[in-house]
Amino acid sequence: MTTFKTLGIAIAMATLSPVTYAQQSEPVKIVKTSKDKIDILIGGKPFTSFLYPDTLEKPVLYPLRDAAGTVVTRSFPLAKRAGDPTDHPHHIGLWFNFENLNGLDFWNNSYAIPAAKKSSYGWIRTDRILETKSGNTGVLAYHANWTNQQKDVILEETTRFEFSGNGSQRIIDRYTTLKANVDAVFKDAKDGMLGLRLAHELQIPETADQKFTDDKGIVTIVKGGSDHIANGTYLTSAGKTGNDAWSTRGVWCKVYGKMGSDSVSISIIDHPQNPNYPTFWHARGYGLFAANPLGENIFTNGKSAKNLTLKKGESVTFKYRIVIENGKETTNPAQLNKLADAFGKK
Template sequence: MKKFKFDYIQIRIVLIFVLLLCSTGFPQKINSSELICKIIIQAEKELPPNTPVSIPIDNYISRLSASSFILEKIDNSLRLKVPTQIEPGEQSKLWWLLPKKINAGEKQVFDLVHGTPQIAPLVQINMDSDGLEIHYKNRKALRYQYAPLKPPTGENPLYVRSGFIHPIWSPGGKVLTRIQPSDHIHHMGFWNPWTKTEYEGRHIDFWNLKKGQGTVRFVKFNSLETGPVFGGFEALQQHVAFDSTKGEKVVLNETWQIRCWAPLSGNNKFWIWDFFTSQSCASLSPLTLLKYRYGGFGFRGTSDWNERNSDYLTSEGKTRKDGNGTRARWCNVYGKTDKGNGGVLFISHPENHEYPEPMRIWPQGDVFFGYCPVVYADWNMVPNESYVRKYRVIVYDGTITKDEAEQYWYNFIHLPQIDVKWFSNK
């Protein structure tokens, strides 16, 4: 295998603070000189455990060293230490996961105090010459293929592809994606090309690779991050048009941001990861995404799934029989495998183009799902603009009810009310 040289990789070993989930059985008084801030989270609706929450810390980060504080949840006389992680940037944030459920109308109180946390990152990145894997405590979550993957023996070399996710693993180790199936060799697990486009007077298909009109390629990693609360990467990809006379031309630059959230307390049922994509024209030429029934991100389900043992359920109550072409805030794709039940819940963000987005759902046969914002209308991408789409992905073993799916959707798009009181001795 060809070894790839990672020029320009910024490995962001973010400021991480892992705090053992433990508590004392006796009341503990916090000296006022130790208290940095008090945080109160109010729940309008129920907030389940493992919900990601954050506070801005721009005004204070310069005064805090990388190992100088601990977050504690106040529970009557008990103080539960909670892992935290700083996301640096123009608006730096302190992230953590709710250790316990907050019922609707109730609150949780946290103290941020001076102290030395114990460091033990939980979300890790493993890389080889072909791909990048994200692990939770040595359990695999997903693999991003950055090296070009050749097609099966005897197939057209135009099917070579990079810049996709496969496998997606459930927490119990079930592989829920499939690549290069014989019926659609261009299907690549979880991937994000456009199908019917117009560029500089030509029709370009980045999806159906055998046409030889275009493809999508990995270019480089902009950043990698690992820590006790989340881990992931940002990758640059390019949508490339082929021309037999002029050669290749980059049409779109695209960044993928994948962030996986660490489950607390050894939770084995599900984990959460976010997929944010930002696309922009690579030249002064615009790109028109023409109205078509599929295009955008696609998900090809495991070969274990078929129309007899799998189904879809959307936020509007649609299924395999009547879901294709309809709009939905979320779609649950699920079925049976050789290891039991499992599935993937896809959640679309209200800021996405054409929200609630139309969907491509195969009504028969194997499982294919995709949000496709161009089902009913063209979409013009012009130079000097960025086009962002945001999705949350819940990968799980067992089952998820409609009410649970609604709760995951609500918690993705509605931030809870968080009140912070900073103390003068911070």
């Protein structure tokens, strides 16, 4: 397993023999398996599924797997895996939403919210699939509406996923355009925008006791040092490591750890055309890994803020690349810089 204890070691790793990016790309197959589920296979093996039933408060990619087939996202709440944490039931696979749009919370909505409080939460409903295409790069595009509980449309979302991979790597390029159906205000808030929930192994091991309160008010105490599964940590393009990655800015952020016999990493890469580039990282040791360009107020302790307003008919586009790597070593900083440079030209 590749372990970066200090920034110096992290930089030194960039000089090691690189993971082979000249590997032959594997074919991607996009298969609709039910009215609200589309499977993505790479090299004939399951990679992820696009889930968009009305029973979920947002569309998600769930679960995510590396090239060896190991699931790198948390299974809860859609499945059960022994030892999985059960906090934050709104953390499902890979998603995109925000905590405060026109006063509605899209991020924290889940089955755990009591009916009497649902009116404060927004919903993202996928109403049509625009494109599916298999090939060396698989394509999945969809249209969705960001609504209140009465189904009044605030934003129209058009998202295009491009999937690719080889023998040790999986890549998702996500392009999301939000068009305002009415005047729309993203008020600077902590919880947003592109998020994923990590598998238990990729969490940062905690030495201190942790206290979690779920959406039903149930408090769980996790004793420090009692978690023998978690072994992950973060590294950003700016050289921040571990829990110090949280609230800092960077072109990319990577989480990595040991899963089975493999070293596994997940990296999120920001795009230079995104609002407030480079993004702030809402990267938590307990397993939330998110890029949030609109959380500046809390991330800077109130020194500055970044609200985003769209007048009716205006739009904004967000672009992100997610890279999942497995093998003897994980994607190093030099390789991530190359991937970021290439993505920035798309």
